[in-house]
Amino acid sequence: MGKNYLYGRGVAFTFQWLPRVIGFVLIASGVTLVLLLFSQVWLRYIFHLPLLWVEEVALIPAFWLYMLGAAYGAYERSHIKVELAHLLTKRPRRRLIIHFIAALFGFALAVLFIRWGYSLFIWDLKFNPQSYTLRLPFLYAHSSMFFGGILVAFYFLIETVDLARQIFRGKAPLFQKTE
DSSP states (O other), rough: HHHHHHHHHHHHIIIIIIHHHHHHHHHHHHHHHHHHHHHHHHHHHHHHOOOOOOOHHHHHHHHHHHHHHHHHHHTTSSSSSOHHHHOOSSSSHHHHHHHHHHHHHHHHHHHHHHHHHHHHHHHHHHHBBBSSSSBBBHHHHHHHHHHHHHHHHHHHHHHHHHHIIIIIIOOSSSOOOOO
């Protein structure tokens, strides 16, 4: 088990196993959220029996859906961005530099988001705020901001390093988007 074994395992974890886990949690969160909201609408408007706790429970999968969706978008490099590089220059190297600056900026913003998410995470641990009806700790939902932020920053860092390798070393991209 030399250096190449650990490197191969790290690459497999980063680009194969972790995105699959994120995708599974995204699907589970989405299905849970749809079922909760569907049952709420059905019970409220068909049977006239509103459930007071559905919004509290739906908060948890909604937060995880949003944050892991951002992480998956950063992994796929399909996050929301404005593509103006092709209008600014026709030179491929300059386009790479523009993309590098944008990725670096995205990474910096993700690090700021981690700091904010960490503060909220620690605050939730310290004061244990809870929902009104079911007394669910908000930590379950709010922790997604910290852990999802870590994943977003991680994939932005990979993108930044990948672009730096292409610019300064002339290497091929680590990740090719297939359509």
